[in-house]
Structure formats: C-alpha cells, structure tokens
Amino acid sequence: MTLSPVQWSCRRHLARQILALPLPSAPSTGRSCFSSPSRPSSSSSSSSSSSSSSSAASSWRNINNNLATMAKGMAARPHSIISSSVETQSRPLQSKRFVPTTSQTSSSTSASSSSSPSSAAPPIDYSSLPHSSPEVQELVHKHAMQPQTSASLQTLMKTGRGEFLHKMSDRILPSHNEKGNHTNGTNGNTSNSNSNNANDNASEATPLVLLQVAGFLRHELPIRLAHRIQDLSRVPLLAQMPSVQQVKDLYTTSFLEILSTTPKVISTFDEERNFARVLEHIYERHGSVLVQMARGAFELRAAIREGALLPGDDDGCEGEGSKLPAVEEGELKAGRDAVEFELMESTHAFLDRFYISRIGIRVLIGQYLSLRQPPVESYVGIICSRTSPYEIVKRAIDDAAFMCTRKYGDAPEVIITGRLDMTFPYVPTHLHYIMLELLKNSMRATVEYHGIDADYPPIKVVIADGSDNEDVIIKVSDEGGGIPRSNMKRIWSYLFTTADPEIQEGMVAFNENVDHSIDSPLAGLGYGLPISRSYARYFGGDLSIMSMEGYGTDCFVYLTRLGNTREPLPI
Numbered sequence: 001m002t003l004s005p006v007q008w009s010c011r012r013h014l015a016r017q018i019l020a021l022p023l024p025s026a027p028s029t030g031r032s033c034f035s036s037p038s039r040p041s042s043s044s045s046s047s048s049s050s051s052s053s054s055s056a057a058s059s060w061r062n063i064n065n066n067l068a069t070m071a072k073g074m075a076a077r078p079h080s081i082i083s084s085s086v087e088t089q090s091r092p093l094q095s096k097r098f099v100p101t102t103s104q105t106s107s108s109t110s111a112s113s114s115s116s117p118s119s120a121a122p123p124i125d126y127s128s129l130p131h132s133s134p135e136v137q138e139l140v141h142k143h144a145m146q147p148q149t150s151a152s153l154q155t156l157m158k159t160g161r162g163e164f165l166h167k168m169s170d171r172i173l174p175s176h177n178e179k180g181n182h183t184n185g186t187n188g189n190t191s192n193s194n195s196n197n198a199n200d201n202a203s204e205a206t207p208l209v210l211l212q213v214a215g216f217l218r219h220e221l222p223i224r225l226a227h228r229i230q231d232l233s234r235v236p237l238l239a240q241m242p243s244v245q246q247v248k249d250l251y252t253t254s255f256l257e258i259l260s261t262t263p264k265v266i267s268t269f270d271e272e273r274n275f276a277r278v279l280e281h282i283y284e285r286h287g288s289v290l291v292q293m294a295r296g297a298f299e300l301r302a303a304i305r306e307g308a309l310l311p312g313d314d315d316g317c318e319g320e321g322s323k324l325p326a327v328e329e330g331e332l333k334a335g336r337d338a339v340e341f342e343l344m345e346s347t348h349a350f351l352d353r354f355y356i357s358r359i360g361i362r363v364l365i366g367q368y369l370s371l372r373q374p375p376v377e378s379y380v381g382i383i384c385s386r387t388s389p390y391e392i393v394k395r396a397i398d399d400a401a402f403m404c405t406r407k408y409g410d411a412p413e414v415i416i417t418g419r420l421d422m423t424f425p426y427v428p429t430h431l432h433y434i435m436l437e438l439l440k441n442s443m444r445a446t447v448e449y450h451g452i453d454a455d456y457p458p459i460k461v462v463i464a465d466g467s468d469n470e471d472v473i474i475k476v477s478d479e480g481g482g483i484p485r486s487n488m489k490r491i492w493s494y495l496f497t498t499a500d501p502e503i504q505e506g507m508v509a510f511n512e513n514v515d516h517s518i519d520s521p522l523a524g525l526g527y528g529l530p531i532s533r534s535y536a537r538y539f540g541g542d543l544s545i546m547s548m549e550g551y552g553t554d555c556f557v558y559l560t561r562l563g564n565t566r567e568p569l570p571i
Contacts, residue, residue, distance in 0.1 A: 098206055123263055123357050126256045131249060140255065148218075151364070153425060153539050153563030154381060160371050160380040162209045205371035205381075207269055213368050214272045217279070221361065225255040227570075228357055235350040242305070243296035247289055254282045267459050276372055283365045289358060293351070294527050297495050300347075303462035344495075353570035355527075355534045363427070363538070386423040387431065389474055390416060396435035399463075404443040410452045412446045412456035412478075414439065419462035424472055426565050430535045435541065437528040438476045438555045445553070447481025465561070471541065472559045479552040488547065494527045538566025 129136050158164060205213075220416040232248040233239060239248075262275045369379035378386045397414045404411035442459045450456055464473040483491065533543040540560040547553040 049173045051276075060438075062078055071429060076316075125260045127258070127260045131252045131256075135154060136219065136252065139259070140226045140229050140252070143222050144230045144257075146223045148223055148227065148569045149220055150566040150569045152566045153427075154561075155566075156363075156367055157380045157383050157385065157425060159213060160205055160209065160367065160383075161207055165208055165212060168208070168212050168215075207272070209268065210276075210368075210371060211269065211272050213371065214266045217364060217368055218258070218264070218266050220364070222255055224259050224357060224361055224569075225251050225258075229255060231350060235342075236346055238296060238300055238347055238350065241296040241299040243292050243299055245528075247292050247296070250285060250289065250292075256283065257282065275474075276369065279365050280369060283362070283369065286358075286362070290355075290527070290531070293354065294494070297351075298526075303496060333521060347495070348493060352530075352534070353492075355531060356538065356568060356571055359534060359538050360569065363567075382427055382429065383425060384428050385425045387426040387428050388423050389431065389472060390420040390422075392428055392431045393435050393461055393463070393474070396432055396439050399436055400439035400443055403440055404447065405446075406450060408447045410447070410453070410456075411443055413458040414461060415458050416461045416463070419463075419465045420463065422463070422465045422472070424465075424561050426539070426559060430538070431559070434532045434535055434557055435474070435476075437532045438557070441528070442476055442478035442480060442553070442555075446478050447480075449479075449481035468559060470559055474557040474559075476555040476557075477552065482545040482549040482551050482553055483545075484549050485547075488545070491545065492530050492533065494530050538567055539563060 126136065126139065222276070227333060229248060229251050232244060232251065235244075238244050257278060261278050266272055266275055304438040351475075363382070367383070378384055393416055397416075401411040401414075439461075446456050446459065448455075460477045461476075462475040462477075464475070529543075529545075536543040536557060536559065540559045540563075544556045544558075545553060546556070
C-alpha cells in the first residue's frame with residue numbers, strides 16, 4: 001500500500017510517542033521482544049517493575065486507540081489529516097536552523113560526522129580511468145544531459161557582494177561555531193553584510209560568499225565541460241586534428257579532476273579551499289586553449305590543401321571526416337577551388353559555441369578566484385563597477401601603437417572624443433581585448449594602405465552614451481582603404497586571415513598560455529575579430545563592421561549599460 005505524505009507525517013508523529021514510552025516488561029508466560037534480558041531479584045524491583053508495566057500497558061492501549069481513531073480519520077479525510085501537534089513541531093525547523101546545545105553536540109558528534117554530505121558521499125576517483133573508457137563516456141553523457149545555468153553580470157556582482165546569501169541551503173551552511181570563526185566577526189549575520197556590501201567599494205567576499213560560489217561552480221562546471229567534450233567529439237573534420245584532440249583530452253582531464261577531488265556538496269571551509277586549488281590548476285591548464293584551437297584550424301586548412309580530407313563532407317557529417325581518394329592533380333585542384341574553406345558553416349558554428357562557452361567557464365572561475373584575493377577598490381572579483389571606456393581605450397592605444405611601431409617603425413595618431421567621463425559596470429579585460437584588436441587592425445590597415453613614412457590620417461574613436469541609452473557604444477574609424485565586399489563575411493571566420501603563411505606557421509608553433517598579448521604580431525591566426533565579437537556578445541552586446549572599399553572602415557562596439565543580460569549558453 002502506498003502512503004501519502006500526510007499519512008507518513010501521522011505515522012512519524014505516533015512513532016515519536018512510541019519511542020518516548022518506557023518499555024513494557026515481559027509477560028510471565030514467555031519472553032517478548034521488549035523484555036529485559038535480566039530479571040530483577042528484589043521485591044521492590046518487582047513492585048516498581050509491575051507498576052511501570054501497568055502504566056506502560058495503559059499507555060500502549062491509548063496508543064492503539066489513537067491509531068484506530070486516526071485510521072478512521074484518514075479514511076474519511078485523507079488530505080486534511082495533519083494534526084496540530086505535527087504542524088506545530090515541524091514549523092520551527094523550517095523557520096530557523098537548529099543549533100544544538102553543548103550536551104547535545106557532545107552526545108551526537110559521531111552521528112553528525114557520519115551523516116555530513118561530504119563524508120557520506122566521498123568523491124570517487126575517476127582520474128585513473130582511460131578517457132575513452134565506457135565509464136568515462138557514460139559519466140560525460142550523464143552530465144551533458146543536464147541543463148546549464150546562465151548568469152548575468154549583475155548576478156555575478158550581487159553574488160560577490162553577498163546579496164544572495166539568504167538563498168543558501170541549511171544543509172551546506174557551516175555549524176554555528178565554525179561560521180562565527182570565519183566571518184571576520186560577523187557571526188553569520190548576512191543582513192548586516194548585505195547592507196555594507198551594497199556600496200561599490202565594499203567588495204570583499206566573506207567566507208560564506210566563497211562557500212556559496214564554490215557550491216554553484218561544483219555543480220555547474222562539470223556540466224559545461226561535459227557539453228564541450230561531446231561537442232569536440234562530434235564536430236566534423238576538425239575532431240580529427242591532433243590539436244583539437246589534445247583540447248578534448250584537456251577538457252576531459254579537468255572534468256574528471258573536479259569529480260574525483262571534490263565532494264558533490266561543498267559544505268565546509270576546508271572543502272572550499274581545496275576546491276579553489278583545483279580550479280587554479282584548471283584555469284592555468286586551459287590558458288593555451290585559444291592558441292591550441294587556432295592551431296587545430298591551421299592543421300585542418302593544411303589537411304584540405306594537401307588533399308588529406310574532403311571539406312565538402314563538413315556539413316551533415318558526424319564525427320569523422322572522409323579520406324580523399326587518389327585523383328589526378330587537376331581534379332584535386334578543381335575540388336579545392338570549389339570549396340570556400342572560410343565558409344564551412346558547421347565548423348564555424350561549432351567554434352562559435354566553443355569559444356562562447358570557454359569565455360563563460362573562464363569568467364566563472366576567474367570571478368571566483370578573484371573573490372578570494374584581497375579586495376580592490378570598485379572591483380567585485382573581475383568586474384569593475386566603474387569601468388571607464390576612456391581609460392581602457394587609452395591603454396589599448398598604447399599597446400596597439402607599440403605593436404605597430406615594432407612592426408613598421410611608426411604608428412598613426414588616435415583621437416578620442418565623446419563621453420570621456422562616463423563609467424559603467426563591466427569586465428575591463430574583455431573591453432581591452434576588443435579595443436586592442438580593433439585598433440591594431442586599423443593601424444595596420446592605415447600604414448599598409450598609405451605606405452611607410454607617409455603622413456597617416458588619424459584614427460578616430462568616439463564614445464557615445466546617454467541617460468536613455470540601453471548601450472554604451474564605441475566607434476573606431478580609420479582611413480585604411482576598407483575591406484572588399486567579397487571579404488566582409490569572411491572577416492568573422494575563425495579560419496580567415498590576411499597574415500603571411502610564414503607568420504601563421506610561426507604562431508601555431510608558439511604555445512601562448514594567455515588569451516591575448518602584445519608579444520603577438522599584428523596579424524596572426526585569424527581569430528581576433530570573431531573572438532572579439534564573442535566577448536562583446538557574452539554580456540549582451542555586439543560588434544559590427546561597416547566598410548567602404550577604397551576609403552576606410554567603421555567598427556561599432558555595443559556594450560549593455562545595465563549588465564542584466566544573461567550569458568548566451570550554447571547547447
């Protein structure tokens with residue numbers, strides 16, 4: 001018979017009454033399951049035993065009567081049988097956490113330690129399993145079937161300030177004493193913490209904030225990594241490239257490391273610190289992924305040009321590409337000429353998904369690790385609540401001019417106009433990456449179009465913003481000759497570049513452990529513009545380019561002012 005939740009509540013209430021009763025003595029005719037193993041020897045013990053036995057028997061009769069009455073009531077009113085005593089006893093447990101007394105704590109130490117989430121379900125070591133084993137594949141599939149949870153810039157800021165601490169589950173909150181010892185004298189008072197952290201300058205994360213963020217990342221990161229592992233396995237043609245296979249192994253290693261070294265529920269500060277160490281290693285390990293994936297695209301381009309793969313099988317092919325059969329040189333050349341490699345849609349769709357997801361993973365890990373560092377004024381993790389586009393553009397101009405001067409011996413002047421005093425919440429490193437990419441492209445185009453030692457026309461940067469604007473808009477205009485209309489679609493390809501093949505070959509041989517650097521050449525692997533657009537789109541913005549061939553190019557960067565747009569998570 002299946003019992004309803006109401007019936008279970010009633011039975012639990014009666015069970016509490018039964019456990020509170022004294023055990024009845026054994027009847028004289030035989031032993032009972034409730035009888036004591038030794039019989040009292042004295043007459044006084046016998047009399048007290050008989051009196052307690054009669055009292056217990058009376059109580060048991062009352063219990064039987066209550067059971068019969070409640071059974072009739074359940075038959076008549078199965079959904080309204082909650083007694084007032086059950087409701088009264090359960091309400092305090094929902095309204096506040098139970099803090100045991102000293103005696104209760106000492107008597108239940110072993111029981112509580114054995115029932116804690118981390119000790120009851122220790123992490124299983126998957127690190128020794130081969131990545132291709134059925135167990136690992138099943139584990140990846142299981143996590144990839146779960147939905148990802150997107151976050152907005154405002155959500156990340158509010159979480160870092162402790163404004164969502166009231167949403168923490170009681171089961172992952174540390175004990176009362178532990179919380180008091182780790183919250184810098186706040187004693188776990190989240191209301192005071194929230195009011196103090198409402199100020200932009202009060203950006204120090206308390207241990208409870210770190211515990212909350214770590215708990216979210218422990219749940220979310222394996223899911224996101226599993227999605228990308230499956231995507232890396234299924235992308236046509238590109239999945240065969242050695243560099244892409246290395247990236248897949250790297251993601252699988254990080255996926256298994258999280259599952260093997262950290263408990264499913266992070267409930268103590270020691271577990272949080274251990275989890276932070278794991279993520280530090282993962283963040284550093286994934287630093288070269290951008291260059292590795294670009295190297296994979298270079299390998300794919302070379303394989304197609306050498307006739308090792310058929311690029312026409314890119315669309316609709318699952319996983320493995322096709323080997324090119326032996327053909328005449330003329331037929332091979334005709335086949336290559338018929339394929340516009342830069343326009344392979346499924347490959348580019350995959351790279352869009354991959355890079356957007358990678359940005360999201362690095363933002364979440366970077367935000368968490370930054371919260372663990374000493375606070376910086378106006379910063380909440382990696383997010384600056386008063387990001388100045390003017391200051392970011394100035395630094396990007398200096399970096400781009402350095403790179404251009406190193407290459408050509410000179411650099412065009414850059415003039416900044418518009419709202420130079422405005423600020424808004426954003427990730428400064430993202431904006432710097434976007435502006436550096438646009439400015440170095442404009443400088444290179446201007447120098448090459450007008451020639452070395454010419455009188456270069458200035459590059460103009462306009463920062464636009466208004467009280468009613470939904471976006472902060474930055475325009476970069478140059479007179480570098482523009483882009484042919486036939487190349488406008490290709491500029492968003494991760495596989496298109498105007499750089500010399502020798503420069504490309506040198507770049508793919510260079511294992512750069514950072515996303516972008518002024519040490520790289522002005523034109524390299526060809527992923528600068530599409531990655532910049534991914535950075536802009538990650539928090540709800542965009543990047544567009546308008547060009548006039550024979551004159552110049554205008555680039556428009558759109559950044560949301562409010563930061564309330566959720567990240568566009570790929571499936």
